[in-house]
Amino acid sequence: MSDTEKVQQIMRQISQAAPDFTVGGARVGDMEYPAYANAPASLRALCDRVFPQYGEAPFLVYQDERYSFAETHRLACRLARVLAEDYGVGPGRCVGIAMRNMPEWIVGFLAVQIAGGTVAALNSWWGARELEYGVKDCGAELVLVDPQRLDLLVPLLGPKLRAIVARSEGVLPPGVHSFEAATAAAPDDAAPPSAMGPDDLAIILYTSGTTGQPKGVALDNRAVVQQLWVWLHYTLASLQLVPPAPSIWPPAVLLTIPLFHVSGCNSVFLMSLLMGQKIVMMHRWSPSEALRLVEAERISTVAGVPTMAADLLNAPDREHYDLSSLKLFSGSGAATPPERIRELGAKMPSVAPNTGYGMTETCGAGTVIGGQDLQARPSSVGRALWPLVSLKLVDESGHDCGLAPGNRGEIWIRSVTNMYGYWNKPDATRETLQQGWIKTGDLGEFDAEGFLYIVGRIKEIIIRGGENISCNEVEAAIYEHPDVLEACVFGVHDDRLGEAVGVAVVPRPGRILLPQKLCEFLVGRLAPYKIPQHVAVRSEGLPRVATGKIDRLSLKRSSFASE
Structure with missing residues (x-):
């Protein structure tokens, strides 16, 4: 039995014994979902419940x-x-x-x-x-x-x-x-x-989408609280499987993820509030400062994107710090490369990796995997988060592919934690949210033990260091340049960030287009992280597929292959 199955077994036992984790049902519109029957009705109710429990215990640390x-x-x-x-x-x-x-x-x-x-x-x-x-x-x-x-x-x-x-x-x-x-x-x-x-709107989180403009993901109080409750349930079960050392309890987390992300806001901040966990905040990311804080504040968890794990592992002064309190690196925002998981196991064997798969649209809930399961399956994103999440794979015709190993399809996620919809975007909501299922735009397959693997992406999104970037949004800004005739934006492999922004452009006849000048033009039109790091200026038109659309995949394979 895998550790994930053992944790799920303990979660079932907790549900039977503890009224707080009794699983019932919640009706949202005309849909019925598994839900915790006795979770707080709102974030306000959660605050009224948990703040008196922790009193003068430390909660936030920021510089001095x-x-x-x-x-x-x-x-x-x-x-x-x-x-x-x-x-x-x-x-x-x-x-x-x-x-x-x-x-x-x-x-x-x-x-x-x-x-x-x-x-x-x-x-x-x-x-x-x-x-x-x-x-x-x-x-x-x-x-x-x-x-x-x-x-x-x-x-x-x-x-x-x-x-x-x-x-x-x-x-x-x-x-x-x-x-x-x-x-x-x-x-x-x-x-x-x-x-x-529970039906009142709690948070709007913005995410890049394939339509260009950021989309506001509207999450009601029920979705947010239920997401917190299932992670609390999962954490309590995990602690029974591997009890924490008394020296690192209560826990402390180093927050390196922006609070405007679902991972930073929900999975770190609000979960810390629920668990009585100290949050140590950084003014800006610095591997040396992060290591100093781990030692000084007895940090037990570092929550960050995979590039930050690489920064810590390769910091030249890592051996100078007492990192004995650090037990967990929780990755989010982007897939953790398998080689990073192996490197973490080799260089810091006492630190367990933990990752999963979710979206802003699912309030961060989806799958989870960690510890020995992740070390044995470093390419997997885990299994569905019981009892709230259901997964299925859907083919191009909209048919359920089934869960047999090797079957591939788009990953759909159903949960009470799913968004209410995209704010002010009913058409985009109808396209993404269907009968309670979120269409993720990611392709996946399961192995024989039910562990999910991401094998590709349908949607035109670049994930740079955990930040989603819409190809269409960047293209729209590039097309504002008077010398640009054609442009196609795509992700370019980056050892540290996972992906960087690349673009192939064709200038108008008789015009000269310099990569540096194009990037300077985009300053102020795009956030700095969205400005292309790789620019290929082509003298010929961009390749197209049979339907006449630009062949983005071909450009992605060929434009910067030698870099």
Whole structure:
């Protein structure tokens, strides 16, 4: 029996013995899903339940700042009262958050949930144009920002958009108030009343899509809480299988993933809140600083994209630090290369790798695999996360391929954690969400033991260091250049990032197109991580398939093959 099967067996035993994990059903629209019958109804209810449990235990560490659970809750309740009374935040009202990872992101998120509103987690790597699109798309009338994002938003501020800025110095623009002043002025009494329920919208997370513009993934309170509950259930079962050392309990996690990602927000931040786990935040990624923090804060888990595992493993000063507390590297955002898993087992045998497969659209739930199962099957993304997730493979005709080993098809995921839909995009919702099933756009197959393997991708997305990049969005920006006749964007293999952005372009007749000049043109039109690292200028037209479409696969194979 595999470790994954043993954990699932323990989860079943827990469900039978512990009322908190009783599995029942939830009706969402006209669909019925397996769900935890006694999980909190909303994130507000979850906050009311868990914060009193942990009191003065450490919760957030950021540089030389430390916040207990109690202090974090006090700040969030103060801000929630300000949001409710001064800004009208409540059910049906959306508040954007656009800032780097810092305590104010977490306090702001909690405050919006306590006030009964919806958080739109805006990508802090976006440029001005993308940020403007996100703010207008989610309909926010208030945005919580850091100084860098405030600079980008100033042209949008006015009667219909106000901002609260954290850690700003100097005179603030009209309509902008200080985060510190807002939390200091509010009383320390009870949080504002709220009647949030499972169907109320909790979070909008933005993800790149094949249509170009970022898509807002709308997640209701039921989806988010159920996702947290199944991971708590899985974690408790895993701890019974491999009990933690007393010296590293309670656990601590090094947060390296952006909080605007489903992994950073749900799988790290909200799971840490639920489990009483300390979160150590980094101002920016640095392997040496990460190693120092692991030693100083007795970090037990590093949560990051696979490139960060490589950075730690290959850091020249790794041997200088006491890393005995580190027991788990949790990969997310992109597939962990099999060679990285083998390298982790060779260089840091006491650290267990853990990964899985999910999407923003599934609230991060999907499959899971770790420990010996992952070491034995380094190319697998695991098995379905019991009891909430069902998987199937579907062929091009829409028929179920079955689960027999070797059968290939598009991976579809069904779960109570699946999104409500794409915000303001009903057509895209109907295309992706069908009868409760999310069409992932990824091709997969199962082995004889039911472990899933990703074998290809249907959708035109590049995953660069865990960040999804729409080929169509990059192409649209490139076509704004007056000298471009044709362009095709695709992923180029990168040893560190997994994929980098590549493009093949054809200039207009009589025009000269230089790669460097093209990239300079894209600055300000695209976030820096979306600007191509590889540019091939062709004198002939781009190859096409029989239907007349550009042959993206052919270009991907041939354009940078010698690099």
